[in-house]
Amino acid sequence: MSPITTQQPLVLPWQGVWPKIADTAFVAPNATVIGDVEIGADSSLWFNVTVRGDVNFIRIGARSNIQDGSVIHVTRAKHETVIGDDVLVGHMAVIHGCRLESGSFVGMGATVMDAAVVEGGAMVAAGALVSPGKVVKSGQLWAGTPAKYIRDLTAEELESLPKGTAHYANMGRQYREMLAGGGA
Template structure:
């Protein structure tokens, strides 16, 4: 892993967060307790801030960036971000789920318990409402999430906390 300041901005990483080897954390980035930043993730807070809540996981190969002096990237608690996702200048509320290879562009909001499907493209300024599932390129509302869907997504965050602890131990 590499953790670098940018100008006078230094990453702030909770001691219980897991940052995998190969991850890059640059500039004005805050990472909460028990969050996990997996292999080859890039968090580049060079021209705006990035905040990542507790127990959130950002999976392998994902990129999180911002828009100069315009859009920070704010990621809540217990958020799931799948492999190779692109998260840019947006807000992901608590318990949001972003699928594998999905793209969330500037000024978007993914509300609590909302889901963006794998491979979807959420174009600038869009808002996914709570418990909505959006899919496609460009993404559109597909259906509402069931109670079972929401429960499964919420339980996955705890699973990643446990998995991150195993990875930390195996790397020690």
């Protein structure tokens, strides 16, 4: 069996501004983080994630999870991207110049565009496109292209959100420890 590589993520400054990444965050070895970016404690950026804070800033709170292949970007001089605490972002999502409030969920392959807001306790379905300036209200599920209100979330769905972020914070810790130790 081959040894585990200790390759580091690509972390680059933009115009002299370096990303700030909490010591307890997990950033996968092939993730890229550029510029004016802050990543909070116990958050995780998984494989092939790009977070590019070059023409505006990006803030990712604590225990938030950005899954494989997702892209987080901004709009020059207009819209920063702010992702709160305990946010789940599914695989291959595009988060662009918007706000994902604490406790929100964005499904796999979804896109959230400039000046849109996903409130805490709201869900954007897999593959949805949240158009510029739309607000996904707390307790609602939005789906489609363009995304629109589908229904209120069930109590079970609302209860599952913090369980998901706790799971990924734990997974991130395990990956960080595995890579730091160089073994399985």
